[in-house]
Amino acid sequence: MEQLRGYAFPLEVVSAPQAGRVAWVSEQHGLRNIWVAEAPAYAPRKLTGYAEDDGQTLTGLALSTDGRRLIYVRGGEHGSNWDRSAPINPASMPGGEKVGIWSIGFAGGTPRLLGEGDLAALSPDGARVAFVRDGQPWLVPADGSSEPRRLVDTRGKVGSLAWSPDGRALAFVADRGSHALLGIYRAADTPITWIAPSAGRDGEPRWSPD
Incomplete structure (x- = not known):
């Protein structure tokens, strides 16, 4: 069993091809940390220093196009039929655990908590992070220079965030129980565009390169 726990399982592999950089989550001995490597040697380097097996998962890893910044979600249960947005607390800490969006530079340093939430989506320019909190989409600078702000107040639970290639x-997806709608947010003073709204269940939006 110890040999099995000691095997490093790589997860959430992401890359910035133009920058020659890759990142991934490694789970070993119950510890979950982010590792990185860059061209030309691609020597593995541990980026985060989580040192306790507290059951907090690292998911939603994303690397900016220029390879300078990573964002990820810490906490929650994303691998079973459990409510993925619900905090898990296997260590029974009195204060509980939170699901949060974190940011860290590729060069290293201390991870920065951007805010509580889940399902993070890094903008193409790496400057902004959209995420879901309390079933609604929020936005925060990737460097944590200001507080998160709510983008939309709409019916249903929002998910499947996807930036357009130009980041504009x-x-x-707004899941309203009996049906789900695909919406597009552009600006605070611009109405949401609902794509072919119906009584069906739309989901998993994808943008074409253009």
């Missing part, structure tokens, strides 16, 4: 629009 954000697609999302």
Whole structure:
């Protein structure tokens, strides 16, 4: 069993091809940390220093196009039929655990908590992070220079955030129980565009390169 726990399982592999950089989550001995490597040697380097097996998962890893910044979600249960947005607390800490969006530079340093939430989506320019909190989409600078702000107040639970290639629009799905709608947010003073709204269940929006 110890040999099995000691095997490093690589997860959430992401890359910035133009920058020659890759990142991934490694789970070993119950510890979950982010590792990185860059061209030309691609020597593995541990980026985060989580040192306790507290059951907190690292998911939603994303690397900016220029390879300078990573964002990830810490906490929650994303691998079973448990409510993925619900905090898990296997260590029974009195204060509980939170699901949060974190940011860290590729060069290293201390991870920065951007805010509580889940389902993070890094903008194409790496400057902004859209995420879901309390079933609604929020936005925060990737460097944590200001507090998160709510983008939309709409019926249903929002998910499946997807930035347009130019970063000017954000697609999302609003699940309203009996049906789900695909919406596009562009600006605070611009109405949401609902794509072919119906009584069906739309989901998983994807943008074409253009």
